[in-house]
Amino acid sequence: MAKKDASARASATSYDVARRAGVSQSAVSRCFRPGASVAPATRARIMAVAGELGYQPNAIAQQLITRRSNMVAVVISNLTNLYYPEVLAEISQRLSARDIRVLLFALQTESDVDAVLDQIWRYRVDGAIVAARLSTGQLRQFAVRQVPLVLYNRIGEEEPVASVCFDSTGGARQLVAGLVEARHCHFGIIAGPEDSYVGEERVRAATDELRSHGFEPLLVRGQFDYAGGDRGLRQLMLMSDSKLEAVICANDLMAIGAIDCARHAFSIAVPERLSVVGFDGVGPATWASYQVTTVRQPVRRMAEAAIEMLLERIERPDLPPERRLFGGQLLPGSSARLGPA
Amino acid sequence: MAKKDASARASATSYDVARRAGVSQSAVSRCFRPGASVAPATRARIMAVAGELGYQPNAIAQQLITRRSNMVAVVISNLTNLYYPEVLAEISQRLSARDIRVLLFALQTESDVDAVLDQIWRYRVDGAIVAARLSTGQLRQFAVRQVPLVLYNRIGEEEPVASVCFDSTGGARQLVAGLVEARHCHFGIIAGPEDSYVGEERVRAATDELRSHGFEPLLVRGQFDYAGGDRGLRQLMLMSDSKLEAVICANDLMAIGAIDCARHAFSIAVPERLSVVGFDGVGPATWASYQVTTVRQPVRRMAEAAIEMLLERIERPDLPPERRLFGGQLLPGSSARLGPA
DNA sequence: TTGAAAGCGGTACCAA
DNA sequence: TTGGTACCGCTTTCAA
Numbered sequence: 052m053a054k055k056d057a058s059a060r061a062s063a064t065s066y067d068v069a070r071r072a073g074v075s076q077s078a079v080s081r082c083f084r085p086g087a088s089v090a091p092a093t094r095a096r097i098m099a100v101a102g103e104l105g106y107q108p109n110a111i112a113q114q115l116i117t118r119r120s121n122m123v124a125v126v127i128s129n130l131t132n133l134y135y136p137e138v139l140a141e142i143s144q145r146l147s148a149r150d151i152r153v154l155l156f157a158l159q160t161e162s163d164v165d166a167v168l169d170q171i172w173r174y175r176v177d178g179a180i181v182a183a184r185l186s187t188g189q190l191r192q193f194a195v196r197q198v199p200l201v202l203y204n205r206i207g208e209e210e211p212v213a214s215v216c217f218d219s220t221g222g223a224r225q226l227v228a229g230l231v232e233a234r235h236c237h238f239g240i241i242a243g244p245e246d247s248y249v250g251e252e253r254v255r256a257a258t259d260e261l262r263s264h265g266f267e268p269l270l271v272r273g274q275f276d277y278a279g280g281d282r283g284l285r286q287l288m289l290m291s292d293s294k295l296e297a298v299i300c301a302n303d304l305m306a307i308g309a310i311d312c313a314r315h316a317f318s319i320a321v322p323e324r325l326s327v328v329g330f331d332g333v334g335p336a337t338w339a340s341y342q343v344t345t346v347r348q349p350v351r352r353m354a355e356a357a358i359e360m361l362l363e364r365i366e367r368p369d370l371p372p373e374r375r376l377f378g379g380q381l382l383p384g385s386s387a388r389l390g391p392a
Numbered sequence: 393m394a395k396k397d398a399s400a401r402a403s404a405t406s407y408d409v410a411r412r413a414g415v416s417q418s419a420v421s422r423c424f425r426p427g428a429s430v431a432p433a434t435r436a437r438i439m440a441v442a443g444e445l446g447y448q449p450n451a452i453a454q455q456l457i458t459r460r461s462n463m464v465a466v467v468i469s470n471l472t473n474l475y476y477p478e479v480l481a482e483i484s485q486r487l488s489a490r491d492i493r494v495l496l497f498a499l500q501t502e503s504d505v506d507a508v509l510d511q512i513w514r515y516r517v518d519g520a521i522v523a524a525r526l527s528t529g530q531l532r533q534f535a536v537r538q539v540p541l542v543l544y545n546r547i548g549e550e551e552p553v554a555s556v557c558f559d560s561t562g563g564a565r566q567l568v569a570g571l572v573e574a575r576h577c578h579f580g581i582i583a584g585p586e587d588s589y590v591g592e593e594r595v596r597a598a599t600d601e602l603r604s605h606g607f608e609p610l611l612v613r614g615q616f617d618y619a620g621g622d623r624g625l626r627q628l629m630l631m632s633d634s635k636l637e638a639v640i641c642a643n644d645l646m647a648i649g650a651i652d653c654a655r656h657a658f659s660i661a662v663p664e665r666l667s668v669v670g671f672d673g674v675g676p677a678t679w680a681s682y683q684v685t686t687v688r689q690p691v692r693r694m695a696e697a698a699i700e701m702l703l704e705r706i707e708r709p710d711l712p713p714e715r716r717l718f719g720g721q722l723l724p725g726s727s728a729r730l731g732p733a
Numbered sequence: 734t735t736g737a738a739a740g741c742g743g744t745a746c747c748a749a
Numbered sequence: 750t751t752g753g754t755a756c757c758g759c760t761t762t763c764a765a
Contacts, residue, residue, distance in 0.1 A: 061538040062513065064742055075752045080744060090750055105536065110514040111455045112742035115757045120452065125496075130484075131675075136477040143471075143498040152511060155466075155496040157484040170493060172403065173451040195446070197402040277679060311680035334472075338618060339652035340681040405758055416736045421760060431734055453758035456741045735765085741758105749751080 063104035072100040083108050114175070123361065124176045126156045126167055128183040132275060133304055133333050134348075135182065138203065141354035142180060149362070151177070158183055161246070165189070172196055178361045181205070184246060199364035201357045204249045211372035213364060215357040219249055219330065222346035222379040223256035226299060226328045226389075229344075229381075231264045233390030235297035235326060238268035239290075241283030241309060243275045243301040250275065250301045253330055257299045268299070275301065280308025281316075288317060295325060297387065303329035303336040306343050310386055326387035336384070344384035349377050404445035413441040424449050455516070464702065465517045467497045467508055469524040473616060474645055474674050475689075476523065479544065482695035483521060490703070492518070499524055502587070506530070513537060519702045522546070525587060540705035542698050546589050552713035554705060556698040560590055560671065563687035563720040564597035567640060567669045567730075570685075570722075572605050574731030576638040576667060579609035580631075582624030582650060584616045584642040591616065591642045594671055598640045609640070616642065621649020622657075629658060636666060638728065644670035644677040647684050651727055667728035677725070685725035690718050 065079040072079070074097060081087035082097045089097075100106075114120045123146055127135050143153050154176055156167045161184050168189060171179060178199035185202070187209045193200040202214035230238070238261055243250030254270070261268050271286040273279030280300055287295055300306040306329030313319040313327065321327055322344075329336060332347025356375050364370050383389060406420040413420070415438060422428035423438045430438075441447075455461045464487055468476050484494050495517055497508045502525050509530060512520060519540035526543070528550045534541040543555035571579070579602055584591035595611070602609050612627040614620030621641055628636055641647040647670030654660040654668065662668055663685075670677060673688025697716050705711050724730060 062516070066742080076743085077745085077752060077754090078750090080742095081751090084744080088750060093750080105513075105533075107510060107513045109456075109516060109742050110511075111452060111461065111516055112757090113744075114452045115450075115456055115742080115759090116744045118757075122495075130477045130481040133474075133477075133675075136471045136474075136480075139477075139496075140471040140498050140500075143496055144500050147497070147504075147507075152515065153496045153498075154463075155480075155484055155494040156488070157481050157494075159481075159485050163488075166488075169448065170451075172446075172448045174493065175403070175450060175452055192446075277675065307679065315680040334474075334618065335676055338648065339656040407758080417759085418736055418738095418761085419734090421758095422735090425760080429734060434734080450758055453741090454760075456743085456758080457760045459741075737762105737764085739760105739762085741760090744756090746755085747753085749753100 062109075063106040065106070065108070068097060068100050068104055068106050071104070072097045118175070120175050120177055121150065122152045122154050122174065122176045124154045124156060124171045124174070124179040126158065126179065126181040126183050128158045128161055130157045133335070134302070134331050137333070137350050138182065138354060141351055142358065145354060145358050149358070168192060171198065178365050180357050180361060184248065197368055199361055199368060201361045201364070203353070203357055206248060206374065207372070211374070213360050213372050214374050215353050215360065216374065216376050217249065217348045217353065218376045218378045219253040220256040222330060223253050223299075224260050225346060225381050226344070227257055227260040227264075229389030230297045230326060230328070230387065231261075231266070233326070233388040235388075236266065237291060237294045237296045238266055239287035239295050239298045240268045240270045241280060241287070241298060241300045241305050242270060242272045243279070243305070244272065247275070253301050269295075273305065276304050277308035280305030281312040284309040284312040285316070297326040298328070300327065300329045303331045303333045303343050303345050305329065306345065306386065307335060307341050310341055310343070322385060322387045328387045332379070332382055336382070342384040342386055343382075344387035344389065345382050346379035347382050348379055353377050404447040405450070406447070409438060409441050409445055409447050412445070413438045459516070461516050461518055462491065463493045463495050463515065463517045465495045465497060465512045465515070465520040467499065467520065467522040467524050469499045469502055471498045474676070475643070475672050478674070478691050479523065479695060482692055483699065486695060486699050490699070509533060512539065519706050521698050521702060525589065538709055540702055540709060542702045542705070544694070544698055547715065548713070552715070554701050554713050555715050556694050556701065557715065557717050558590065558689045558694065559717045559719045560594040561597040563671060564594050564640075565601050566687060566722050567685070568598055568601040568605075570730030571638045571667060571669065571728065572602075572607070574667070574729040576729075577607065578632060578635045578637045579607055580628035580636050580639045581609045581611045582621060582628070582639060582641045582646050583611060583613045584620070584646070585613065588616070594642050610636075614646065617645050618649040621646030622653040625650040625653040626657070638667040639669070641668065641670045644672045644674045644684050644686050646670065647686065647727065648676060648682050651682055651684070663726060663728045669728045673720070673723055677723070683726040684723075685728035685730060686723050687720035688723050689720055694718050
C-alpha cells in the first residue's frame with residue numbers, strides 16, 4: 052500500500068520532506084540533529100522544504116526510539132495554597148529553559164496519588180518533582196521503575212530520597228527567639244493538618260524552642276488557609292482565657308487569617324497586644340495591611356536546586372540520595388514584636 | 393539479534409508479558425483495550441503476569457500509533473497573578489478526571505509564545521487551552537495544523553476562535569452604576585498594560601459607562617499587581633488634586649494595592665472618603681482587611697466550559713468557532729459605597 | 734478467540 | 750556525506 056499523502060495528515064513527516072527534497076529520510080533526520088554531518092547544500096534544500104511544509108520532528112516518535120521523553124512530571128498537592136504557584140512558575144520556567152516540558156499533576160486530595168503515579172509510569176517521564184506526600188511504598192516504586200525523583204519540601208520517611216527542603220527548624224528558632232526576647236510569655240501555635248511534613252516540622256521546632264525557654268504553647272490545628280488562621284485564633288482565645296500574647300502560625304496565610312481575626316473580630320491590636328508570626332514569605336505577607344513577621348523561603352534557589360538534582364539523577368541514576376536544606380531569611384515585618392530593639 | 397532481556401530495561405513491555413504468559417503480544421495488547429475479545433482464562437493469566445512485572449502500556453507508543461496523545465497543552469501567561477492558579481487547578485483537575493494529561497507552559501513574558509508553539513506542534517497534543525495573547529499569525533497556525541484551540545479570557549482579534557470569556561462589560565456596568573448611584577463624581581481608573589484583552593475591555597466598559605452618566609474618569613496604567621495598584625493611586629492623587637472619590641481597578645490585586653495605599657500612605661478612609669472597586673473575586677479580596685467590592689468571575693464554570701469546548705472540537709474538528717461569555721456576580725464587599733442602600 | 738504482520742515517525746548504525 | 754535498514758512498543762487488521 053502506498054504511503055498516505057501528506058495532505059491527508061495534519062502534519063508533515065520526515066518522509067514528506069525527504070520526498071520533496073529528493074533525499075532520503077535519514078538525511079532529513081540528520082538535519083534536525085545537532086552535530087550530524089550534512090552537506091551545506093543538502094541541509095539548505097531540506098530546511099527550505101521543511102519550512103514550506105511546516106515540518107517539526109514528531110516528539111512522540113523521538114521519545115519512543117531514544118527512550119527520552121524530555122518531560123518531567125511535576126506533582127503539586129494544592130495549587131491554591133498561594134505558595135505553590137510561585138514554586139510551579141519557577142520550576143516550569145527553569146525546565147523550559149533547559150528544553151524540558153512539564154507534565155503537570157495538580158492534586159485535589161493527596162489520595163489521588165496512586166492514579167497519578169500510574170500515569171507517570173505510562174508516560175515514561177524522565178523524572179519527577181513531587182510536592183506531595185508519598186508513602187514508602189510509592190517511593191519504592193520510583194526506585195524500582197528507575198524514575199529519578201526529587202521531593203520538594205517533603206522527605207522520604209523510612210528511606211532516603213533526594214529532596215529539597217526549607218529549614219523550618221532554623222526559621223522557627225529565629226522567630227521564637229525574637230518573640231521570647233520581646234518578653235512574650237503566653238504562646239499559641241496554629242498548626243496545619245498533621246499529615247503535612249513541613250507543617251509538623253515547623254510546629255515541632257517552635258514547640259521545642261519554646262520549651263527550652265520554659266514555655267508551653269497552646270496548640271490548635273486547621274487547614275493551611277485564611278479560614279484556618281481565623282478559626283485557629285478563635286480557639287486559642289477560648290483556650291487561653293484571653294491571656295494569649297503571641298501566635299506562631301504554620302504559614303503566612305494562616306497568620307493573615309489570625310491577624311484579621313484578632314483585629315476585626317476581637318479588636319485586639321496587632322502587634323501591640325498580640326504578636327503573630329508566619330512562615331513562607333508569600334506575596335500578601337508584605338502587603339501594608341499585614342506586614343507579616345515571617346521567614347521567607349528562598350523559592351528560586353530551591354526550585355533551581357530541585358531541578359539541578361533531578362537533572363543530575365537523570366544523567367546518572369546511580370547518584371545517592373541527597374537532601375538539601377535551605378535556610379530562610381527573617382522578614383521582621385510588623386505583625387509581631389521581636390526584641391530587643 | 394535476540395531481544396533484550398526484560399531486566400535490562402527499566403520497565404516491562406507487552407512482549408515481556410506475552411512471553412511469560414505464553415501468549416502472543418497481540419493478546420496482551422487486547423487485554424488493555426476495553427471491549428476487546430479475550431478469553432477469561434487468557435485474560436486472567438495475562439493480567440497476573442502483568443501485575444508481577446508491573447507492566448503498564450507505554451503511553452508513548454500508544455500515542456504514536458493511535459495519533460492521540462491524550463495530552464492538552466495549557467498555556468498561561470503569568471501564574472503569579474493570583475487568579476490563574478485557581479484557573480489552572482480547575483482545568484488540571486477536570487482534565488485529569490477525563491483521563492487527559494496537562495502539558496504546562498507557564499510564560500514569563502508573552503514573547504516566549506513562539507517557542508512554546510513549536511513545542512506544542514512537536515508533542516502532537518490533542519488540543520490547547522491558552523490564556524495568553526496570540527497574534528493572528530499564531531492563531532492561524534493552530535488552524536493550519538488542525539490543533540483544536542480554546543482561548544481563555546482572550547479572543548481572536550482578526551478572526552473568530554473558540555473562546556471562553558468573562559463578561560467584563562456587564563461587570564463594569566454594575567460597578568459603575570453602583571458608584572454613580574452613591575453620588576461619586578470624581579473617578580479614576582487604574583488600568584493594566586495596554587496589551588491585555590480583558591484589562592482593556594474592563595477599562596473601556598467602565599469609561600463608556602461613566603461617560604454615559606456625564607463623567608470623565610482619569611486614567612493611569614500599571615502592572616496587574618499590588619504595586620501597580622499602589623503606584624496607580626499615587627498618580628491619581630497627584631492628577632486629581634485630591635478630589636478623587638472613586639477608583640476602578642482592572643483587577644482585585646490592584647484594588648488591594650490601591651486600598652492599602654489610600655489608607656496607609658494617604659490616611660484616606662476607604663470606603664468613607666474613597667471608594668475602590670476591582671474585578672475577579674480572588675481569595676484575598678474577601679479578607680477582612682479589604683473586603684473588596686468586586687465582580688467575581690465564575691472560574692469553575694468557565695474552566696468547565698473551556699474543557700467542554702475543547703473536547704468537542706477534538707472529537708469534531710469542524711465545529712465552528714464559538715464564544716462563550718460568562719457574567720459575573722457582584723460582591724458588594726465594603727471597599728466602596730454603592731448606592732443607594 | 735488467537736497470532737502474525739504491517740505500520741506509526743522517528744534514530745542510529747553500517748556500508749557505500 | 751549519504752541511503753538502507755533494523756528497531757522503539759504499541760494498535761489493528763486479517764487469517765487461521
